[in-house]
Structure formats: structure tokens, C-alpha cells
Amino acid sequence: MKQQRLSGISSLFVVCAAILVAASIFFPWWRMEFFAPQYPEGLNIIVYPNKLDGQIDIVNGLNHYIGMAEFSEENFPELSYLAYIIGGLAILTLATALLRRKSILYGLIAVFMVGGLLGVYDLYRWLNNFGTNLSPTAPIKVDPFVPPMLGENQIANFITTSYLGIGSYLIMAAFILIVIPLWKDRRR
Template identity: 30%
Template sequence: MKKAGIIMIIGSLLLLGLFKFPLWNIMLGAPQYPDPLGMDIYIQGIEGVQEFDIQNIDGLNHYIGMRTIPKVEDMWEFRVFPAVVGIMVALGVIIGLLGFFGKLSYKWFLGWFVLMSVLGIMGMYDFNLWLIDYGTNLDPKAIMKLENLDGTPMSYKPPLLGYQKMLNFDVDSWPGAGAYMIFAGMMLTVVAFFVGKSAIKKHINAA
């Protein structure tokens, strides 16, 4: 179980990358913008890929009635998510240490993975709800009011994942480095589970 415990600890600590690297990235490209505009979404807030990207995106959004990019104080998620990640890292390290010293079952490694998966799904669901609200809850007094062919107001919701054409903009939405670190860390906890399971079986067979 010692090896499994070490792997579990490393996997959990990889989540700390979320405090340094973006969780998600959204890029907007158009003929009038040779250098695409971009947003890096962190668990603590949203930053422009380049210095003036947020300012330029807000300027574009003003014409079609979209709200400005939210600041940290505008969204509870930017206060809650860092705390949740910190708790999960601490919990994973504690479970790993207890596994290392043989104080608990390897099944706890899988339990941490399941809990983290549930939290991740809830986070993505919340993120998608924000994108829907951001792209559809438009100012009725906007300078430009564009409609679909059926007369309904056009939605400017960016894709949750992948590429989408919006007016003359090419919009790409993909995981950032932080998301890949989460994935790698979670996969390591699964590896820890199987390593621990194998170690227990060998111990039983040898007894």
C-alpha cells in the first residue's frame, strides 16, 4: 500500500495546478482581429489572454447587449471553487498518507475519485448555465438586435466545448492546462486504487 499511497498523494497534489493555470480557455477570432481575442477562466477569476482582450470583448458585447465579463466579486463560484479544490487536495493527501501507513482500505482512493468526478460534473453544469445566461440574457436596449430566421432573439452563448461560428466570429472553447492537470491527477488516483488492490491481493496470497 505504500506505493499506492504515494501515487494517491501525487494525484491529489496535481489539483494545486488550478491555482496557477487556467481551467478553461475561450478564443474569438474574426477578420477584423488578426490576433484573436481570448479569455482564460481560472477558478479565482477571468483574465484576458492578451492585455486588452477583456476590454475589447466587453466593447463588442456592449453592441449586442451582453453583459461585461464578470469580476471576482460578481460570481460566488470564484470564492467557493478555490475552497473546494483546497479541501479535495487536503482530503486526498490525508487519504494517501493513511493508505501509505496501512490505516485504511485502498477503496478510499476510488471514493475520492468518485467524489471529485461528481464535483467536476456539477462544476461543468454550473459553467454551462453561466454561459447560457451570459449569451441569452441580453439588454433589450442594445444597439444591435439580431434575430434568428424564425424571429426569435439570437443567442450568443459560447460553446461549452469545441468550435462554433457566431456571426463573423470563430469561437473556440477548450480545456486549459489546469483542466488537464485535474484529469491527470484523477487518473493517478484510479491507478492508486488498482495498485493498492494488487498489493492487498499479494499480501493475502502470501499469507
């Protein structure tokens, strides 16, 4: 039985996907912005695959008042290895393009889907942990809450907005690029 091969154009789509996956390492994947009357310019937490950025110290100082744990790279062990996983995914995607086998492409699509689901679960787990494990000795008492992964929320006088960063959009575009060959080469 002859294995189905990807066309040259389809392989080019997959090469482009590999480039997008590799590029995503250098861009934020998720961010949360905080606005309040005393911070009209806003504060933010920016999450890259390998680091946290933004006004982390100020946010931690404010979160202390409601008993929330500190945001730090040490508290997110994923940041120490996630960039390597993404680099490996980029290499796997490029290898799929070079091997041009549909069966390997199906496996790559599965890896993207499982990785995406694990990423969403991990983000939810961390947000749940930070928002529901508040210190009982905090100066300001608030009910436990789960900050939204996407969208807006209000805690006290702070309005928070969470949204995806460019890196996440690059990964989504890469996923679309690896699915296109299934449609494009469906009659081959």
C-alpha cells in the same frame, strides 16, 4: 473484518494526485478565444479558479453590441471561493494517501466525480445565461445562443473557440492517478 489498505506505491500515486490538484490552482482551467477580421491576433477570456484574465474589457465592449452581460469577477461568485475548495480537495487527497484506506479512496473518487459534474454544469449554466439573456435594446440583434464549452462557434463575424486550460488537465491527470490504485491493488 480487516480494512483493505493501499500499497505504498498506490499511496505515492495519490500523493502525486494531491500535488497536481494543488498545482492546478495556478493555471487556467478554461479559455475562449475570439477571432474576427478586425482582431486577427485574437482576443481571449481566460478563467482561473480565482480570477478572469485576458482582454476582458475589449470583449465586454464588443459583447455590449449584442446585448450580452459583462464578464467580470463580480459576476462569477465562484471565483471568490473555488481556489479554497480546490485547496481542500488537495488536502483531502493527501490525507487519503497518508491514511491508505481503500474505503476512503472510494469516497475521494466520488468527490472528484461529483465536483467534476458540478463544474461542467456550472460552466454550462453561465454560458447559457450569458448567451440567452441578451438585452432587447442591443444595437445588433442576434438570436439567443449558448457558446460551446468546448469547440468552435460563429456569431456575426467572430469565430470563437473554447477549450480546457492546463488546470483542467492537471485535475484530470490527478483523477487518473487516484483511480490507478483500484486497478493496481485489486488482488490485495
